[in-house]
Amino acid sequence: xxxxxxxxxxxxxxxxxxxxxxxxxxxxxxxxxxxxxxxxxxxxxxxxxx
Numbered sequence: 092x093x094x095x096x097x098x099x100x101x102x103x104x105x106x107x108x109x110x111x112x113x114x115x116x117x118x119x120x121x122x123x124x125x126x127x128x129x130x131x132x133x134x135x136x137x138x139x140x141x
Contacts, residue, residue, distance in 0.1 A: 093119045094131040100139040108134050 095115055102108060112132040119130050 092129045092131070093123060093125060094133070095119065096133040096135060098135045098137055100137060102134075102136060 097111065097115065099111075111134065115132045116127050116130045119125060120127050
């Protein structure tokens with residue numbers, strides 16, 4: 092059961108987060124030959140220091 096955590100700076104767009112999760116899931120499925128329902132993608136937001 093693959094689990095991935097992606098840390099991104101201040102992204103509040105649900106649409107972009109879903110698109111990111113789908114892309115990560117697709118990459119894991121095609122690379123690891125696993126099922127999409129077994130993949131967990133966590134998205135953590137952090138504040139940039141700029």
